Amino acid sequence: MWIAIALICLALVIFLLKYVFSTTGPNPFDVDTREPVRPIVFDKKEKKKVLKQGFLTSKVPANLDVIIVGSGIGGLGLGVLLAKVGKKVLVLEQHDRAGGCCHTFTEKGFEFDVGIHYIGDLLEHKPFRCMLDQMTNGQLQWVPLDNPFDQVVLGPPENRRVYPIYSGKDRFPDELKRLFPGEDQAIDEYMRLVKKAGRGIWMLAFLKICPLPVAKFLVYTGLANRLSFFFKMSSRSLTEVVNELTENKDLRAVFAYIFGTYGNIPKDTSFSMHSLLVRHYWNGAWYPKGGASEIAYHMIPIIEKAGGAVLVRAPVNRILFNKANEAFGVSVMKGQEEVHIHAPMIISNAGIFNTYQKLLPKELQAMPAIQEQLGMMKNGEGGLSIFLGLNGTKEELGLDAQNYWVFAENNYDELVEAYSKGEREESARKIPLLFLASPSAKDPTWEERSPGKSTLSLVSFAKYEWFEEWVDDKVANRGPDYKDLKQTFIDTALDVVMDVMPKITRDKIAFVDAGTPVTNNHYIGAPRGEIYGADHGIERFSAKLNATIRPQTPLKNLYLTGQDVFVCGFAGALAGALTCGSVVLGRNLHLDAIGLAKKIKLIKVERTVIL
Ligand SMILES: Cc1cc2nc3c(=O)[nH]c(=O)nc-3n(C[C@H](O)[C@H](O)[C@H](O)COP(=O)(O)OP(=O)(O)OC[C@H]3O[C@@H](n4cnc5c(N)ncnc54)[C@H](O)[C@@H]3O)c2cc1C
Numbered sequence: 001m002w003i004a005i006a007l008i009c010l011a012l013v014i015f016l017l018k019y020v021f022s023t024t025g026p027n028p029f030d031v032d033t034r035e036p037v038r039p040i041v042f043d044k045k046e047k048k049k050v051l052k053q054g055f056l057t058s059k060v061p062a063n064l065d066v067i068i069v070g071s072g073i074g075g076l077g078l079g080v081l082l083a084k085v086g087k088k089v090l091v092l093e094q095h096d097r098a099g100g101c102c103h104t105f106t107e108k109g110f111e112f113d114v115g116i117h118y119i120g121d122l123l124e125h126k127p128f129r130c131m132l133d134q135m136t137n138g139q140l141q142w143v144p145l146d147n148p149f150d151q152v153v154l155g156p157p158e159n160r161r162v163y164p165i166y167s168g169k170d171r172f173p174d175e176l177k178r179l180f181p182g183e184d185q186a187i188d189e190y191m192r193l194v195k196k197a198g199r200g201i202w203m204l205a206f207l208k209i210c211p212l213p214v215a216k217f218l219v220y221t222g223l224a225n226r227l228s229f230f231f232k233m234s235s236r237s238l239t240e241v242v243n244e245l246t247e248n249k250d251l252r253a254v255f256a257y258i259f260g261t262y263g264n265i266p267k268d269t270s271f272s273m274h275s276l277l278v279r280h281y282w283n284g285a286w287y288p289k290g291g292a293s294e295i296a297y298h299m300i301p302i303i304e305k306a307g308g309a310v311l312v313r314a315p316v317n318r319i320l321f322n323k324a325n326e327a328f329g330v331s332v333m334k335g336q337e338e339v340h341i342h343a344p345m346i347i348s349n350a351g352i353f354n355t356y357q358k359l360l361p362k363e364l365q366a367m368p369a370i371q372e373q374l375g376m377m378k379n380g381e382g383g384l385s386i387f388l389g390l391n392g393t394k395e396e397l398g399l400d401a402q403n404y405w406v407f408a409e410n411n412y413d414e415l416v417e418a419y420s421k422g423e424r425e426e427s428a429r430k431i432p433l434l435f436l437a438s439p440s441a442k443d444p445t446w447e448e449r450s451p452g453k454s455t456l457s458l459v460s461f462a463k464y465e466w467f468e469e470w471v472d473d474k475v476a477n478r479g480p481d482y483k484d485l486k487q488t489f490i491d492t493a494l495d496v497v498m499d500v501m502p503k504i505t506r507d508k509i510a511f512v513d514a515g516t517p518v519t520n521n522h523y524i525g526a527p528r529g530e531i532y533g534a535d536h537g538i539e540r541f542s543a544k545l546n547a548t549i550r551p552q553t554p555l556k557n558l559y560l561t562g563q564d565v566f567v568c569g570f571a572g573a574l575a576g577a578l579t580c581g582s583v584v585l586g587r588n589l590h591l592d593a594i595g596l597a598k599k600i601k602l603i604k605v606e607r608t609v610i611l
């Protein structure tokens with residue numbers, strides 16, 4: 001019996017190694033494609049030529065290899081990977097500009113980002129940075145935030161506690177120990193658990209790209225959980241883990257504050273998901289120089305160079321299937337008319353719910369395999385964004401390159417639950433958590449672009465149901481009740497802002513508006529106004545779900561990319577693109593990116609030695 005098991009395991013290991021190191025397809029990270037950095041383009045008209053190419057049948061390239069639905073980082077990133085190996089890719093975006101959560105918009109002369117405040121893990125020569133450098137041919141630059149990069153602010157004005165969060169694997173715990181004397185043991189144990197769980201993430205990627213029978217074998221034998229601490233810890237909630245570590249309620253809150261970056265309250269959060277985020281920011285946080293629109297601006301030309309195109313105002317209303325249920329194209333609404341476009345491979349960046357519930361014909365939607373996947377995923381929490389345009393420089397307004405996570409108190413679970421369950425008008429008067437950050441203060445090019453002005457962005461959560469009644473109204477014309485409700489949220493948030501940032505006063509506010517879940521529905525196509533796509537609760541991280549929700553769909557020629565196939569966040573959605581690219585190209589692109597990063601670092605070291 002043991003011999004048989006040993007033999008099976010040996011065979012499995014050999015097979016896995018073969019798969020992981022398979023190098024059959026072409027490698028998009030084969031050579032270093034960075035070019036010398038060109039000056040940043042500020043001219044709006046020039047940028048528009050790249051980011052806002054409206055859909056016209058005449059602009060659709062002939063003989064497409066792939067159609068990608070959605071131009072978020074999960075769609076554009078994958079488009080670039082495929083273009084780099086010579087594929088002709090068409091990216092179709094429903095909004096009037098490319099970028100998805102990475103798009104920007106301008107109101108009253110103030111430019112605002114939508115979904116990019118800070119991104120971690122971008123140390124030079126690390127694989128993630130190297131990968132992004134390659135995917136923008138070295139043109140996209142990153143600016144570090146301050147250190148501390150986050151401030152955790154707890155409690156009401158009369159009893160406010162502020163805890164700065166520093167980056168650095170040693171500095172992060174050391175500074176915590178200084179803030180919480182006598183808690184060394186709890187802090188060390190927290191670090192140990194986060195490190196160990198985060199390290200097991202490779203299994204998540206592996207389950208999504210290895211052949212399905214192998215994934216199933218690993219899941220049903222329990223090997224996935226045994227081999228990876230990530231899955232072992234994934235069924236434990238964040239609340240459970242931090243409550244075991246310490247009795248100090250503020251320290252528990254500081255351990256857990258980053259839940260806002262994936263949107264589940266600590267008691268519904270998988271400790272493994274939390275570990276990923278904590279590790280993501282260990283080496284610091286960065287912001288794209290020139291603002292978030294730079295991301296799409298430097299990716300689109302790479303897709304075009306290979307003969308592809310990125311077209312906007314191109315809402316896909318359904319995916320086309322032949323009699324054998326194989327996807328062979330998409331239908332785009334051009335006004336009232338359907339335009340059909342054909343390609344041998346269709347990849348959706350529109351999220352699992354849009355893809356399965358809106359873009360599939362009814363009979364395919366009803367397939368048990370599709371229903372099984374839908375049954376495993378939940379819609380995530382709705383987002384609330386408030387955008388402030390301010391008169392004054394960052395110095396005058398006291399703004400810096402840090403984020404402020406402001407909580408009404410340290411008992412997140414109770415506070416957020418009461419908020420979500422409350423009446424909307426009442427909840428609008430007590431928002432339990434607000435993220436405040438100044439994109440303009442993070443961007444060294446801002447002064448040149450918008451002298452004497454600043455921006456502040458606030459983010460929180462809001463129920464889709466609170467706003468659902470207005471979803472079908474025209475976007476800037478949803479009536480006085482909608483405006484009033486928004487204003488209540490805005491007023492509550494402004495009180496917090498002016499309290500935490502006393503140099504900001506009402507007379508400095510030149511522009512303010514709020515984006516609600518129905519706004520997200522309109523501009524980023526989030527079906528229920530989700531801020532981070534599908535829900536990231538504990539069930540999302542079971543080995544089984546992770547093996548089932550993968551880039552391959554049960555339908556031939558149809559694939560998924562972006563945040564719903566991996567996890568949310570810029571890095572998570574890009575990991576979704578890399579995972580999908582691995583499946584489509586038949587090689588492990590995660591390892592390819594690591595390989596190139598090592599090669600580049602080595603060359604640099606050799607050069608320095610010769611010099
Ligand atoms: C307010 C906010 C703040 C955030 N802050 C951060 C942060 O600081 N750091 C970080 O790392 N992450 C942050 N995120 C999360 C991060 O931006 C996202 O997780 C990530 O960008 C998602 O990428 P994606 O490609 O999967 O999806 P998306 O960017 O949502 O792209 C999907 C695209 O598909 C399009 N689409 C949908 N349906 C159709 C259709 N039928 N036809 C054509 N197109 C369609 C949509 O319009 C959209 O452009 C934030 C998100 C939000 C909303």
Ligand SMILES: *[C@@H]1O[C@H](CO)[C@@H](O)[C@H](O)[C@H]1NC(C)=O
Binds near residue numbers: 508509
């Ligand atoms: C902000 O500055 C602009 C231009 O200088 C001016 O027109 C506007 O009235 C100012 N707004 C406020 C609120 O001071």
Ligand SMILES: CC(=O)N[C@H]1CO[C@H](CO)[C@@H](O)[C@@H]1O
Binds near residue numbers: 375542544
């Ligand atoms: C939501 C859901 O279906 N989750 C399932 C994930 O997989 C585990 C087994 O690993 C099931 O118990 C869950 O029901």
